[in-house]
Amino acid sequence: MQRVTLTIDDDLLAAIDAHGARHGYASRSEAVRDMLRASLGGTAAPAVGAQTGHCHATLSYLYDHEKRELARRLTQVQHGHHDLAVASLHVHLDHDTCLEVAVLRGPTAEVKALADSVTTQRGVRYGHLHILPEGDAKSQPEGNGKPAKHRHTHDHGHEHPHPHKSRSQARKAD
Missing domain, CATH: 3.30.70.1150 (ACT-like. Chain A, domain 2)
Known part of the structure; x- marks a missing residue:
């Protein structure tokens, strides 16, 4: 993480502090990071901006x-x-x-x-x-460019029907 020094006017600092207090942030840094993420489209992750x-x-x-x-x-x-x-x-x-x-x-x-x-x-x-x-x-995408399919790695006592089939069609296919 990088440390950055900013110069801002008193009114803007008061608005940041009020925002931080209203939302329960522990520090100005956390409040400013979240405000920047929101301004940049929800996150600073490259996949969102790209x-x-x-x-x-x-x-x-x-x-x-x-x-x-x-x-x-x-x-x-x-x-x-x-x-x-x-x-x-x-x-x-x-x-x-x-x-x-x-x-x-x-x-x-x-x-x-x-x-x-x-x-x-x-x-x-x-x-x-x-x-x-x-x-x-x-x-993350599989080879076809689509997200990986939802998979259960544990047994919790019931089956899930295929999302594009009715329950009766899913049972017949099994």
């Missing part, structure tokens, strides 16, 4: 559901990137506004491209992509 590597992400956005053809366009964009989607949440905030939150996983460049495709649609009022790197060896 167009390579895999990540986990959340994409949240507000949109006007009355905007002509917007819901259809958003659905088309999402179906075009179905392999990145893990889960999504749709909330009707009021008569005109919807909030969607999508949990994504995949190549960082593809996740960013999907987010850009969604948030630049006319009628999307606000969008934010929060990226976290895939950090452990279990989730």
Whole structure:
């Protein structure tokens, strides 16, 4: 770890101290490191800033559901990137506004491209992509460029069905 000396004005230092106290940081250094990570996209890890590597992400956005053809366009964009989607949440905030939150996983460049495709649609009022790197060896890409598949290394008394098959189809295949 490197030691860096910064010169900042009193008001900014007071804001940093207030932020640190509000969030319970043990030191200014910890508070400043987290603020820098957030400013740099969630982490200082090269895989997040680069167009390579895999990540986990959340994409949240507000949109006007009355905007002509917007819901259809958003659905088309999402179906075009179905392999990145893990889960999504749709909330009707009021008569005109919807909030969607999508949990994504995949190549960082593809996740960013999907987010850009969604948030630049006319009628999307606000969008934010929060990226976290895939950090452990279990989730690093296999030979096909996709994250390694989830594997159990212990027996906990039940089986897990194949994610793309119904339970009855999974039992028949076994």
